[in-house]
Amino acid sequence: MNILILGSGGREHAFALKLSESKKLSKLFVAPGNAGTANCAVNLDIDPVDFPAVKNAVLENKIEMVIVGPEAPLVAGVHDFFLADDALKNIPVVGPKKDGAELEGSKEFSKKFMKRHNVPTAAYDAFTKETLAEGKAFLETLKAPYVLKADGLAAGKGVLILETLEEAKAELEDMLTNNKFGEASSKVVIEEFLDGIELSVFVLTDGKSYKVLPSAKDYKRIGEGDTGLNTGGMGAISPVPFANDDFLQKVEDRVVIPTVEGLQKDGIDYRGFIFIGLMNIDGNPFVIEYNVRMGDPETEAVLPRIDSDLLDLFEGVATQTLDKKSFALTSKTATTVMVVAGGYPEAYEKGKVITGLENVEGTTVFHAGTKLSNDAVVTNGGRVMTFTTLADSMEAALEKSYENISKVSFEGMNFRKDIGFDLKDL
Structure with a gap:
């Protein structure tokens, strides 16, 4: 094909x-x-x-x-x-088609979908510039911290978590009246903060049946210890140590099945990936958000763990025969570390020559923001490339990923040195 x-x-x-x-x-x-x-x-x-x-x-x-x-x-x-x-x-x-893509295209749409189909999620409400006063009043009914989400697409950066009520009210006003995230924040979803450990579960569906792909945890903040500005993602680990068989069965029963069946009930012929952002709260899954494609960098950690023919699975999606396709996973752990341009996620320069890629061994380098220029590989984005390693343990995989990162360089190169730090004792 x-x-x-x-x-x-x-x-x-x-x-x-x-x-x-x-x-x-x-x-x-x-x-x-x-x-x-x-x-x-x-x-x-x-x-x-x-x-x-x-x-x-x-x-x-x-x-x-x-x-x-x-x-x-x-x-x-x-x-x-x-x-x-x-x-x-x-x-x-x-x-998915446009109707299914609204699960990601509109935070309000997805929250209404979850409520309609009894998918566990945080309490919420949505507000526009005209209902700013009501939005501030709703914030007063919640406990800190406060979660504000731009309703539309904001390249993974339209979510704010604020510690004080004053900050939350000011940011809500900035989003709604000053277009902080452009058109994406013409409507803002305010929701209850869920205190737990975050992870993602990925589902491939043909609209009738589904396959649950490996779980993964990504790291959004630019700084060590999950500090600093939000990014598109600085690394990922798959599988997630705390996502044991019991927890994943709850995810399937309480989230995956109601989601797939909910799409059918709503008359949405959904064929593709469903990325389910979850919070594990005392062993119970709550949905933070849906995305309608695979995550990045989670894909670079999830796909290497699939032992099946991916094209065969995609044929199953196209012909609605996914339930008849074989699906196998490796038990090894995949670790992905993202290397970014200096200054990212704020202003950064492109066109920096990348050297040392030919020295990488035992790790797969997935290019992101790169391009070819006069036979050289140069930077062409904020997130430049990921280093993914499969090994018998997370620690061994991370060691190999970091060892190979040390062989590659470009001006301003930056990466987090603590990916997986919060999972080592789980």
Whole structure:
């Protein structure tokens, strides 16, 4: 099969590497891709939300399946675009249509969905500029800390956790009246703070059946000990030590099944990934959020642990035969450490030459913000690449990841040296 992956990050590089192992694969394309995907696929210089350009690439390259990596094309309706076009409608798209993508596209939509289908989550309400006074009054009914979420897409940065009521009221006003997160914060969801340990569970569904993929925990803050500004993610561990069989069974019974069945009840034909952000509170799962694609950098820790043919699983999604597909996992632990540009997540420079990649051994480097320039690999984003290692223990995998990071360098290179710090005694 000829496959097209939409996206340019580490998640898409991880998809490309995993799909390249499949005997069912003929040709692999990534749009726009990065310096890493160029080693295992053909990069196409196309914006994933430029649907006419995507259509031309699909027809020119005889693409037989499209895998959507990031959320933006899904929320913009790339799947619907294919179904509405006579030349594209029979080409399967792995990723939900616009109605399903609202689970991520609108925090309020997802909270209403959870409430409707009895999925455990925090108490909440939503407010706009016109109801700012009511929003401030609602904050007064909650205990600190206070959680404010931009309703729309904000590149993983639209969530604020504030320690005082005064701060929370000021930030709510800033989000609603000063467009702190642009159009994404024209509506803000305020919710009860859940105090527990966070993790993510990933589900692949064909709209009828599902496979629960490995759990993972990511690290969002830029600084050691989970301090500093939020980022798109600084590292990930899979599996999560505290997510034992008993807890994961609760997740499946209380969250996964009601979610998949809820989509069916709501008439949403959902085919693709569901990323479920969870909080473990005294051994019970509560949903923080849904995303409608795989996470990044969690994908770089989850996919290496899947021993099955990923393309075969995607065929199961396309044909709604996922329940008949074999699915196996390695028992090894995967650790992923993200290397970022100096200054990230604030202002940073691009175009820094990366050296030493040829010296990496025993670790997979997934490229994210990179590109080729005059035969050199250079930085092209804030999050530059991840170093992922599989080993029998988290400690051994982390040691190898960090050992290999020390062999690579570029000007301003930064990374957290404490990924997994909170899991070592669990």
